[in-house]
Every structure is written in C-alpha cells, then in structure tokens.
Amino acid sequence: xxxxCGVAAVAxxxxxxxxxxxVTDDGLTGYNYAYLDEHTKREVRxxxxxxxxxxxxxxxxxxxxxxxxxxxxxxxxQTSLSLLGPDDTFKVIDQGSDESVNAANIRRLxxxxxxxxxxxxxxxxxxIQTRHRIPEEVLDDDQILVLQVPxxxxxxxxxxxxxxxxxxxxxxxxxxMWVALYENVVEYGEIKLSSRYPVLVGxxxxxxxxxxxxxxxxxxxxxxxxxxxxxxxxxxxxAVPPHTEVEPLAFEDRQFQVERFPEHACGxxxxxxxxxxxxxxxxxxxxxxxxxxxxxxxxxxxxxxxxAHHRNGDGHTWGPPTDPSVPYESDGDSGENxxxxxxxxxxxx
Amino acid sequence: MLNVSNATKIYGQSCGECIDHTGPAVxxxxxxxxxxxxxxxxxxxxxxxxxxxxxxxxxxSGKSSLAEILALDSDATAGDVRYxxxxxxxxxxxxxxxxxxxxxxxxxVHQHVRDGLELDFSGGxxxxxxxxxxxxxxxxxxxxxxxxxxxxxxxxxxxxDDATETYSGGMQRRVQIAKAIAxxxxxxxxxxxxxxxxxxxQARVLDMFRRLQREQDVATVVVSHDLGVVxxxxxxxxxxxxxxxxxxxxxxxxxxxxxxxxxxxxxxxAI
Numbered sequence: 001x002x003x004x005c006g007v008a009a010v011a012x013x014x015x016x017x018x019x020x021x022x023v024t025d026d027g028l029t030g031y032n033y034a035y036l037d038e039h040t041k042r043e044v045r046x047x048x049x050x051x052x053x054x055x056x057x058x059x060x061x062x063x064x065x066x067x068x069x070x071x072x073x074x075x076x077x078q079t080s081l082s083l084l085g086p087d088d089t090f091k092v093i094d095q096g097s098d099e100s101v102n103a104a105n106i107r108r109l110x111x112x113x114x115x116x117x118x119x120x121x122x123x124x125x126x127x128i129q130t131r132h133r134i135p136e137e138v139l140d141d142d143q144i145l146v147l148q149v150p151x152x153x154x155x156x157x158x159x160x161x162x163x164x165x166x167x168x169x170x171x172x173x174x175x176x177m178w179v180a181l182y183e184n185v186v187e188y189g190e191i192k193l194s195s196r197y198p199v200l201v202g203x204x205x206x207x208x209x210x211x212x213x214x215x216x217x218x219x220x221x222x223x224x225x226x227x228x229x230x231x232x233x234x235x236x237x238x239a240v241p242p243h244t245e246v247e248p249l250a251f252e253d254r255q256f257q258v259e260r261f262p263e264h265a266c267g268x269x270x271x272x273x274x275x276x277x278x279x280x281x282x283x284x285x286x287x288x289x290x291x292x293x294x295x296x297x298x299x300x301x302x303x304x305x306x307x308a309h310h311r312n313g314d315g316h317t318w319g320p321p322t323d324p325s326v327p328y329e330s331d332g333d334s335g336e337n338x339x340x341x342x343x344x345x346x347x348x349x
Numbered sequence: 350m351l352n353v354s355n356a357t358k359i360y361g362q363s364c365g366e367c368i369d370h371t372g373p374a375v376x377x378x379x380x381x382x383x384x385x386x387x388x389x390x391x392x393x394x395x396x397x398x399x400x401x402x403x404x405x406x407x408x409x410s411g412k413s414s415l416a417e418i419l420a421l422d423s424d425a426t427a428g429d430v431r432y433x434x435x436x437x438x439x440x441x442x443x444x445x446x447x448x449x450x451x452x453x454x455x456x457x458v459h460q461h462v463r464d465g466l467e468l469d470f471s472g473g474x475x476x477x478x479x480x481x482x483x484x485x486x487x488x489x490x491x492x493x494x495x496x497x498x499x500x501x502x503x504x505x506x507x508x509x510d511d512a513t514e515t516y517s518g519g520m521q522r523r524v525q526i527a528k529a530i531a532x533x534x535x536x537x538x539x540x541x542x543x544x545x546x547x548x549x550x551q552a553r554v555l556d557m558f559r560r561l562q563r564e565q566d567v568a569t570v571v572v573s574h575d576l577g578v579v580x581x582x583x584x585x586x587x588x589x590x591x592x593x594x595x596x597x598x599x600x601x602x603x604x605x606x607x608x609x610x611x612x613x614x615x616x617x618x619a620i
Contacts, residue, residue: 183470253487253489
C-alpha cells in the first residue's frame, strides 16, 4: 500500500468505498501466482504426494506464515493454493456454509491471486476447501477435497506425548485408543464421540478425520475423490486417496453410528437425509436446518434432488444413503441392502 | 520353558573389563575403572512350566534389573534368553515382537504402580487394554473377561469403572496382577509384589496369587527383598548380591541350610 492510505486520505473520504477506491498500489503484481512462492508450493506438493503414497500417515511439511492466524485454515490454504491452476474452479466451505467471513476471504484470496473461477456449487468445483464438513453431494474422481485440520493425531485424545504416539503409529499399536472407546461405552452405553471420530485407514494407520461429524465419516470409505487433510499450525499433511478403505473404530457389538435426527426435517428445504443443525430463529424458537447451505438451496428448488443427481443417480455409497428411502447400513455394504424399503431413514436402526 | 544364560545389564559406558572388576569378590557393583554400574552379570537359570522362582537380595543387588530384562521392559547388555513362545533370543527382539510378547506371553507386575497402570483409566480399562491389544473386538466379551479377572484377583467388581487412582494400594496391586494374567501368559514376573502394603493385605495378595498360580499353572519369577514372600511362593530361589547370583537352590534348602556367608547373614537377620 502507498502512503495515499494515510490519515489525510481517511479524513477526505466520504465513505469506506470512496476510501477503497482511492487506494492505488501495485496490486498483486508483486506477488507470485497463487500467493505462495514456488519453493513453498513444491514443498507442499511433495508432502502431499508422500501423504497420498501412505494413506492416513501424517507427513510433516514446512508450514509457512500466512496472512491470517494459524488455526484459521492456514494448512488448507497452503494446500489449496499449491494445487490450484488457472483452469480450476474453487469452492470454500466453513461448517457447511459458503458465506462465512473466513470462507469468503479464502475464496477471494484464491480468486485474486490464482485467477481461478469460484463457485458455491459442490458439483462444479475441482478443488473444495472445507472446514468440519464433507459436502452432501457425492464427489467425483476429478475432485479434490481439502480439509482443514486443527489436531492431526487421533491418539492425542489418549496421550499428550506426540513422541510416544509416533511410536504407536509406527507399530500400529492402537490399544490405548481402544481403551478410550471401551471407557466411552462403559460410561454411555455406546461410543459417543461427536466429532474427530478415529478411523483406521487402509487397515494400517489410525487417522483423525478432522472435526467432521460422524455423519460424514462413512463418506471417506471407498470414495471416488481424493481427500487431503492439512494442518498449518501442526505442519502436517495426510491423505485418503480414492477407493481407500476407511473404517471407523467400533466394537462388534457396539457399532459405529451416525447422528440421528428422528422426526426432524430441514426447516428450509424439508430434507430428511441430510446432516441437520439446530438454529435459533429471530423470535427465539429453534428449528433444524441443513448444514450444507448450497445443497439446501438446490433442494429448495427441487425437493426430490438426489445427492448423486450429477452422476445420473449413480448409486455410489456416500455415507448415509443418497436416497432417503434406503435405510443406512453402517457396514457400508450398499449392494444387497438397497431396495424398496419403507419410510425408514438413515441411522434409525 | 525359559532358559537364561549370561544375562548382563550394565548402566553406563562400559570399559569392557567392568565384569572382572565388580562382583561379590570385590564387594562392589561399580566398576573402579570407568564408573559404570554392573546391575547384574552372568546370571544363569532355567524355569519349568508352572514353576516359581524367587530372587532375593538386598537393595541394589540387581534383582529388579533382572526382572525388567525378563519382562522385556529394558534392554540387556548381553545374554541369551530362550522362551517357548518365541523363536530366538528374547533379548534381541525388535519392538514389534517385544510388544506382542509383552501383550500375550509375558505378564509383569511392577514395583511402582505408575509403571504398570494408567491411573487416569478405570481399573477395568487397564485390564481391558491387554485384551484389546490382543485383538479382542467384542465389547461384551471384553467386559465379561475383565469381570472374571476382577473376581479372580478379589478386586470388587463394583469398582471396576472407577479411575484407578481412586483405588487403594492393595487394589492397585491386584489390578496389576489381573492385567498381567489377562491373556493367560506362560510367564509372569512379579517385582516386589507386596512392598508398601500392610501386613494383612500382603497376606491376601500372596494367597490370591498363590491360588491363581496353582490354578493356571503359570511359570513365575518373584523378585523380593522380603524372604517371607519368597519362602511362601517360590519353589527355587536365587540369592543375588552385587549384581551376581551367589547361591541358588530349592527354597527350603536355602532357608534351612544357607551355604554362602551372605545368605546366612540375610536369613539370620530376618526379623
């Protein structure tokens, strides 16, 4: 910024818009394409490739300072920006919403520095950066989902020592996590972890799927798309490549269960097969509404829209059923269990 | 089933001649040349299925170091240990094999409860950890087995879901025993099983363990400075001093007819 932005300019300005208009600077010409310098991008890409080669393994990378605080998506931004090219279409969601300040700012940063198209439509985007949600619409094999991760190691729940935990990962020694689940069942009768549900990736590494709700966890298993998980503060990247087995930890007689919303439908679009959150209305009442805002909008236009509408209804298992009339089976076996079932809906069993 | 030869543990950078410069003949276990401490050296013994071996000696004689080596808790400097459940020298196992052995084939009851139990976990959780590590994935089965183990070790089942730190010392010791035998190991190592417990609790822990040991026929190494414990539990006894075994034989023979001068002093000084 030039000195035109000084006190004098502020005094003369009629409005904030005037003030912004009066700013003349070198713009983004001083910046490299996609904000990051090429060395940083190479570093991030290398870590990303290693992560894809070792599904679920946390790969360290040289996380840079970003123009926002760590913990606000710096890992996700670095990963997204190192992936984006001019032909990409970019979507950013923050807990299901495209319109949060942070999501909007990240999207704008990418649009200005990487010259990419932006969208709020999950089916249009080639790269989606997200915080704490996986979109309701089925992702395709040409899409990449970048998840922002606050805490990389699932074992930190049970032991604060990263040193000890790395050793446990090296030897697939996850008995402590199992004890935590055992104690959870002792206390509540079922496994009640609301988010960050520990999953075993490719029968090898225990992974923290980031704070997505349990609802989204089954989507990781055998998906068509690539999932990248990036933590800027902890400087770690990990990945779930397409068609990787991802299994939530659970006991044979205490199955993994997604959230249940019995007798609730979205207050806006009427959906019963989406992840709902409770929102407070202006008059103090409480209604349930879709957490995925962009899909909710589509459902408002067409209430019967399938989550796989863009794939000609291709019945790929995508977490809780894509068709509301199909009961959700937690073992992820879709084939035989699909059929003309009654009005049962996901997770009721 | 267990064959130990030349088990040696030296703390510090050894000069190579430590073993010659230490031992009962010298009257010290610290090497005068390099200052290394020879915790135990040249220990040989065998153990049969279901047999109980006692190891006695004064503080610093190397008992616990030997116990830790046998329980795969610490690395030995040298030696060769053969055990039925493992093909090869037990002292040269990698982490993975060691982890499996410790989970399923060797149980250890630690002298310090913090080494053996996770105090934040419930007592039941501590025992369940062994089962879960061995691949148990059915909650109901785990629960049932833990309850059985609690009954066997005489810990109140009603307390099994309380945090272990809220247990009394005797209960913690018994939970450790429950944990040690959870996967029916062939070998259990008890390091000072009754130290720090009051006399009536000592008796109950010992009685309980003696019953379990007979019922399950598990080979046991009992390390204690307390001759009473060894007399009660052990079939055979090793007497250690300055890191060496100075006398070994049937427990009754050692107690009634000690040959070595130090053993005589030890037995005569028992109150």
